[in-house]
Amino acid sequence: MSSLCQKILRNRGFTGALVLFLVLFLGYHVLHPRGFSTAVFIQNSNESVAIAFVAMAQTVPVLMGGLDLSVGAVMTLTSCIASVVVTGTPLQMMLGMLLTLACGAGFGLMNGLIVVYGRIQPIIATLATGAIAIGLALVIRPSPGGDIDPDLNWALTNSVWDLVDTFGGNPDAAWLAPVANLPVPLLILVTVAFGVWLPFKRTVTGRTVYSIGSSESSAFMSGLPIARAKIAAFTLAGFFASCGGLYLAIQTSSGNADVTQAGAYTLNSIAAVVLGGTSLLGGIGGAIGSLIGALILRVISFYFRILSIDPLLQPLIEGMVLLVAVSLGALRTFRIKNKLELFR
Known part of the structure; x- marks a missing residue:
C-alpha cells in the first residue's frame, strides 16, 4: 500500500471533511447566480474567518x-477590546x-x-x-460601537490587490x-493555521496534548509534561479565539457584547470540530480539520441564501447538521470492544 493511501486511511475523518467541503x-458556486467570482469568494471568506478561528x-x-465553553465569549470580549484599542496611527493600531x-x-x-x-x-471551569468574559465585554461595550480605521x-476584508x-x-x-x-481573510486564516498550529503540534507539548486525550494515565507514567500541556492548550485556545475576535472587530468596524452571538459561536465550534474529524473523546484530529469543518458549516449557510430557504427552517436544518456531526463523532465508541477503554 502506498504511503499516500496509508495517510488517507489514518486521516479518514479529515479526508472525508475535505471531500464534503469541496x-x-x-x-454552491454552480448554483450561485454570479458563479465563481472574486467578489463572491471574498464575501465567503469574510463570513468564514471568525467561526474558523473559534x-x-x-x-x-x-x-x-x-470542552472549552468560553471560546465564543472570549471571541466576543476580544472583539470589544479591539474596537477600543485598534485605532490611531499605524503603530498604535499594531500595538492595539x-x-x-x-x-x-x-x-x-x-x-x-x-x-x-x-x-x-x-467544561465547568470554562462555563464560569x-x-x-461576557461581563467584561459588557463593561467595555455597553452598546455596540467602535472606531476601527476604515x-x-x-x-x-478584500483582495491582496486592495x-x-x-x-x-x-x-x-x-x-x-x-x-x-x-482574499486577504483567507490568507490570514491559512497563515495563522499553518504558522501557529503546525509548529505547536510538532513540539513535545503539542504531542503531549494528543497523549492526554488518548490516555492521560499513560502520558503521566511516561513522564510527559501534562500540566504544562494543559495550560499551553487553553492558552492557545484563547489566542485562536482572540484572532477571531480581532478579525470580527476589523470586519464590522465595531465591537458588540452579544451574549447570543457568543453562545452560537461556541456551539457551532463544537460541530465544526466534529465535522473536521476530531474525536470528542480526544487524541484524534487537529485544528486544520476543524477549519475545514467550520467552512462546511458556513457553506451550508450560504445555501440558505441562494435557495431562499425559509428563515424559520434554518435553525432546524442547522440543528440536524449538528446532531449528525456529533453522532458521527460518537461512532468510535461502537468500534471499541472493551468499554473500559473509553475511560482511559
Whole structure:
C-alpha cells in the first residue's frame, strides 16, 4: 500500500471533511447566480474567518478530551477590546492588535491555570469564565460601537490587490499578479493555521496534548509534561479565539457584547470540530480539520441564501447538521470492544 493511501486511511475523518467541503463549495458556486467570482469568494471568506478561528480554538481542549465553553465569549470580549484599542496611527493600531491577541491568550492562560491547579473539569471551569468574559465585554461595550480605521477595514476584508493599493504599493506589479485576486481573510486564516498550529503540534507539548486525550494515565507514567500541556492548550485556545475576535472587530468596524452571538459561536465550534474529524473523546484530529469543518458549516449557510430557504427552517436544518456531526463523532465508541477503554 502506498504511503499516500496509508495517510488517507489514518486521516479518514479529515479526508472525508475535505471531500464534503469541496463538493458543497463547488455545488454552491454552480448554483450561485454570479458563479465563481472574486467578489463572491471574498464575501465567503469574510463570513468564514471568525467561526474558523473559534473552531480551531475549540479543537485544542477537545484533543485532551475536554470542552472549552468560553471560546465564543472570549471571541466576543476580544472583539470589544479591539474596537477600543485598534485605532490611531499605524503603530498604535499594531500595538492595539497585539494587545487584543495578548488579552485572549491571557484569558486562555487563566482557564488553563484554573483547570490544572484548581482541579476543576474544563467544561465547568470554562462555563464560569465564559460568563466572566461576557461581563467584561459588557463593561467595555455597553452598546455596540467602535472606531476601527476604515483603511484597515478595507485592506483586510478584500483582495491582496486592495491591500497593496491601500497601503501605497503597486498593485499592478507583475510579481503580484498570481495572488492579486486572493482574499486577504483567507490568507490570514491559512497563515495563522499553518504558522501557529503546525509548529505547536510538532513540539513535545503539542504531542503531549494528543497523549492526554488518548490516555492521560499513560502520558503521566511516561513522564510527559501534562500540566504544562494543559495550560499551553487553553492558552492557545484563547489566542485562536482572540484572532477571531480581532478579525470580527476589523470586519464590522465595531465591537458588540452579544451574549447570543457568543453562545452560537461556541456551539457551532463544537460541530465544526466534529465535522473536521476530531474525536470528542480526544487524541484524534487537529485544528486544520476543524477549519475545514467550520467552512462546511458556513457553506451550508450560504445555501440558505441562494435557495431562499425559509428563515424559520434554518435553525432546524442547522440543528440536524449538528446532531449528525456529533453522532458521527460518537461512532468510535461502537468500534471499541472493551468499554473500559473509553475511560482511559
